[in-house]
Amino acid sequence: xxxxxxxxxxxxxxxxxxxxxxxxxxxxxxxxxxxxxxxxxxxxxxxxxxxxxxxxxxxxxxxxxxxxxxxxxxxxxxxxxxxxxxxxxxxxxxxxxxxxxxxxxxxxxxxxxxxxxxxxxxxxxxxxxxxxxxxxxxxxxxxxxxxxxxxxxxxxxxxxxxxxxxxxxxxxxxxxxxxxxxxxxxxxxxxxxxxxxxxxxxxxxxxxxxxxxxxxxxxxxxxxxxxxxxxxxxxxxxxxxxxxxxxxxxxxxxxxxxxxxx
Ligand SMILES: [Fe+2]
Ligand SMILES: [Fe+2]
Numbered sequence: 001x002x003x004x005x006x007x008x009x010x011x012x013x014x015x016x017x018x019x020x021x022x023x024x025x026x027x028x029x030x031x032x033x034x035x036x037x038x039x040x041x042x043x044x045x046x047x048x049x050x051x052x053x054x055x056x057x058x059x060x061x062x063x064x065x066x067x068x069x070x071x072x073x074x075x076x077x078x079x080x081x082x083x084x085x086x087x088x089x090x091x092x093x094x095x096x097x098x099x100x101x102x103x104x105x106x107x108x109x110x111x112x113x114x115x116x117x118x119x120x121x122x123x124x125x126x127x128x129x130x131x132x133x134x135x136x137x138x139x140x141x142x143x144x145x146x147x148x149x150x151x152x153x154x155x156x157x158x159x160x161x162x163x164x165x166x167x168x169x170x171x172x173x174x175x176x177x178x179x180x181x182x183x184x185x186x187x188x189x190x191x192x193x194x195x196x197x198x199x200x201x202x203x204x205x206x207x208x209x210x211x212x213x214x215x216x217x218x219x220x221x222x223x224x225x226x227x228x229x230x231x232x233x234x235x236x237x238x239x240x241x242x243x244x245x246x247x248x249x250x251x252x253x254x255x256x257x258x259x260x261x262x
Pocket of ligand 1: 072074138139140158
């Protein structure tokens, strides 16, 4: 995991990279908003716990952290939720009711430390409103996209990610072709159900994000996208037309492994 990087006003990214054979890497991001009530967006992966917590607590005192907003219950977003909550006694987790239901199978989060949000509702903190929407693509029914009205930043959860050739901080550091190829691949493989959707209804979910006119789009799985809202919305609209991704079968995996051994 690399050191925290400022990606928007008062907003910092904690980024790990998962290798994707033959293509590059998938970023895994969590974010900290250093407002009057410090707020985390997601908690990164369990395998990154030591580095992640070290980076996090170098930017905010555990006693000062007030909110942890969880975009959805997957391990790459909620993997360190318990560790963060145990270290930060004044922090509450804000998420969809289904996220708690799906995390409850391994940890019954105390009710006095939760705040439930449905898409369309807001979390109001001392100095900002965090407005939630259902993001265009998702792989958990608990998913929330989050718009920070104070900085014009949209947090997409799994939406708007891209598998990129190598680790970079900004979309502008990747060739446009590679970024767009990785965007189509990631968003379509994560949400193969987009093959089944009515294009107009899908576009309405994109419009629900576009209406914020976000200055910066921060995906859980992409580099920082600044001033690219129109471009990313158009790209997202193409996802239902992308050919379904089929993963490697056993024979293909063995061939890849043999290549590595050679
Ligand atoms: Fe996910
Ligand atoms: Fe994810």
